[in-house]
Amino acid sequence: METFINDLGNLFTITNMLCILLGTGVGLVFGALPGLGTVIAVALLLPVTFTLPPLAGILMLLATYQAGEYGGSISAILLGVPGTPQAAATVLDGYPMAMNGAPGKALSFSLLSSSIGGIFGGLVLIFVSVPLAEFALNFGSPEYFLLGVIGLITVGLLSGTDKIKSLISIILGLMAGTVGVDTLTGVDRATFGQPELMDGINLVAFLVGMFAVSELFIMISKGLNTRYISAHTKLETRLTKEDVKLIAKPTLIGSLIGAATGILPGIGGGASCWFAYAAVSKMSKHPEKFGKGCAEGIAAPESSNNASAGGAMVPFLALGIPGSAAVAIIMGAFIMHGIQPGPNVFTAERDLVYGIFYGFMLTTVAMFLVGSLVTPVFSRVLLVPNSFLVAIVLVLCLIGIYASKAAFFDLWLALGVGVVFYILKRLDYSVSSVIIAYVLAPIIEENFRRSLTLSNGSYQVFISNGYSIALVLMILLAAAPSIHNAFKKRGNQSASATAEGRTNTAD
Amino acid sequence: MTLKSLNSIMSILLIIGGISYALNLNHSASQAIFFSSSGVGPVYFPNILTGLLIFLSLVTLIKNLRDSGPENMARVVTPNLGYILVTLALVIAFIASWQFIGFFYLNVFALLTILMTIYRIEFGIRNSLLVGVVTAACTTGFLFGLFGKILGISF
Known part of the structure; x- marks a missing residue:
């Protein structure tokens, strides 16, 4: 009890509260604006965490992550344009409900179910992380290497349509992670004679360039003076008891699906919202109402995407594997403060971990309170055209990059990275895979080398005990569906080519 | 420019990038003792990555060159x-x-x-x-x- 009170004492400081409020505000705005989204919001706030105590900085990013997940539904409901990919399923029923004259109610359904999903995800985080971390203490270097590979394989094979390009993206991320002085031998690697690269590629410059700068080019490409028009000027947001009762079951189902899919690296809120929508529509007594402005169709995807945020934090804190691109950036904040997530963080940084546990709940409460108060106002933000957003966000990006290390080299680097990734994104290379590989590179390489050194270069070390064999099997299981699909696709292509050949011969 | 050409150029650039990364890596590391008793030095892992990058980029390049579907032959249009x-x-x-x-x-x-x-x-x-x-x-x-x-x- 005493430690619990102590944990709460560490949490309820003015700095933490202000950071949560700031993160919530930024998350709501960026989530609501189509084109920007949660990942850019988290990347943009990352340099700010440099100047803050670790807990305050991380809570700010978590609040941004949580609020961004809800914020995406604001534009999905009012405009029919999802602010984030996680809000894509919300459009199906949210927009028709808004069109039917109840936009405020649709937003309230979204906010309430997102908040319940967030709390559920927080509970999963608290109750699953600790046992998982205790179990992970049995792992040695080979198992950590294999865990890292699982993270890469699941994310790489689930993101992007071209699996080979996703694998190339993983390799690029790992290569970027190896640049700089090798910590074990002091040898500099691939620095190209640049002293600024001795400490490795600056995380902030790399992230902001990859996500924000390239995304700004995409926004310019989509149109600078596109003005989204919302017909809703007055939003009545109050819900009745019956309304709350109506969404109780889909919210619970959505939360369960969201938390479960969030725990699996690589799936995240983008997919979980569709799983939840499909499950609830199948279980519903009135499936015919879905797609026409049904409250259950808003509650299920919204609760699932917020629950998946808590779920994605579980493998991150317990095993050091980020489950999504946004969590990978949050991992960047840990690294910037010299903290390595994983089972040891529970003993080495106990106050921080429990601060995150309870703070995660607090970020959900903040999202609910701020969301209730400002959602009607935020709907106005949607009217800001891209010409203003692009220019201002671009300047903020450049300031953030410079502020992180006060090096002009990083500005040039971010610009170069932004241009390259703008082209790579257009060619279906996976940016999420690059960033997750980049943050996992030190863990993977260090444990790979340590394992081989201990085994005198023998690769048998990776199948030397029950845990490592189980992990190898998990890797094979994760990769199997993609390999199967690739062969199936190839088989279909050759069958259709043969059939075409026969038709030509007959002619 | 067609999507096919852009994809091919990107694959070639990735191969060139991979080779220059490996050259720079091995040149700088050659100044130090980089092989431990197990043979796993500071360039061991990056060299594996380079090999994989070049191999996968070559696969993408060949796959792309063989693909003459309408989607791949379409012109790349960049509005604005x-x-x-x-x-x-x-x-x-x-x-x-x-x-x-x-x-x-x-x-x-x-x-x-x-x-x-x-x-x-x-x-x-x-x-x-x-x-x-x-x-x-x-x-x-x-x-x-x-x-x-x-x-x-x-x-």
């Missing part, structure tokens, strides 16, 4: 390419000016004004310039207040 190139040029000028001349806030004001005037040019030069100047002044003032006065960060 002019705006993207102008933005890129202005950002390069902004960073260079800030790095070599200084006057950060003046540079921010100039960048924002020019960007917003160009972006809103369809509304007429007078209107877009006025909106650009006002927005740039307000934003620069806000940034100066936040970074220069409250946080005490000098650029």
Whole structure:
């Protein structure tokens, strides 16, 4: 009890509260604006965490992550344009409900179910992380290497349509992670004679360039003076008891699906919202109402995407594997403060971990309170055209990059990275895979080398005990569906080519 | 340019990038003892990555060259390419000016004004310039207040 009170004492400081409020505000705005989204919001706030105590900085990013997940539904409901990919399923029923004259109610359904999903995800985080971390203490270097590979394989094979390009993206991320002085031998690697690269590629410059700068080019490409028009000027947001009762079951189902899919690296809120929508529509007594402005169709995807945020934090804190691109950036904040997530963080940084546990709940409460108060106002933000957003966000990006290390080299680097990734994104290379590989590179390489050194270069070390064999099997299981699909696709292509050949011969 | 050509160029660039990474890596590491008793030195893992990158890029290149489907043969269209190139040029000028001349806030004001005037040019030069100047002044003032006065960060 005493430690619990102590944990709460560490949490309820003015700095933490202000950071949560700031993160919530930024998350709501960026989530609501189509084109920007949660990942850019988290990347943009990352340099700010440099100047803050670790807990305050991380809570700010978590609040941004949580609020961004809800914020995406604001534009999905009012405009029919999802602010984030996680809000894509919300459009199906949210927009028709808004069109039917109840936009405020649709937003309230979204906010309430997102908040319940967030709390559920927080509970999963608290109750699953600790046992998982205790179990992970049995792992040695080979198992950590294999865990890292699982993270890469699941994310790489689930993101992007071209699996080979996703694998190339993983390799690029790992290569970027190896640049700089090798910590074990002091040898500099691939620095190209640049002293600024001795400490490795600056995380902030790399992230902001990859996500924000390239995304700004995409926004310019989509149109600078596109003005989204919302017909809703007055939003009545109050819900009745019956309304709350109506969404109780889909919210619970959505939360369960969201938390479960969030725990699996690589799936995240983008997919979980569709799983939840499909499950609830199948279980519903009135499936015919879905797609026409049904409250259950808003509650299920919204609760699932917020629950998946808590779920994605579980493998991150317990095993050091980020489950999504946004969590990978949050991992960047840990690294910037010299903290390595994983089972040891529970003993080495106990106050921080429990601060995150309870703070995660607090970020959900903040999202609910701020969301209730400002959602009607935020709907106005949607009217800001891209010409203003692009220019201002671009300047903020450049300031953030410079502020992180006060090096002009990083500005040039971010610009170069932004241009390259703008082209790579257009060619279906996976940016999420690059960033997750980049943050996992030190863990993977260090444990790979340590394992081989201990085994005198023998690769048998990776199948030397029950845990490592189980992990190898998990890797094979994760990769199997993609390999199967690739062969199936190839088989279909050759069958259709043969059939075409026969038709030509007959002619 | 077709999607096929762009994909091929990207694969070739990745192969070249991989080779130059490996050359630089092995050159710098050769100055030190890089093989431990197990043979796993600082370049062991990066060299595996280089090999994989070159192999996978070659696979993509060959796959792409063999694909003559209509999707792959379609021209790559970039709407507003002019705006993207102008933005890129202005950002390069902004960073260079800030790095070599200084006057950060003046540079921010100039960048924002020019960007917003160009972006809103369809509304007429007078209107877009006025909106650009006002927005740039307000934003620069806000940034100066936040970074220069409250946080005490000098650029």
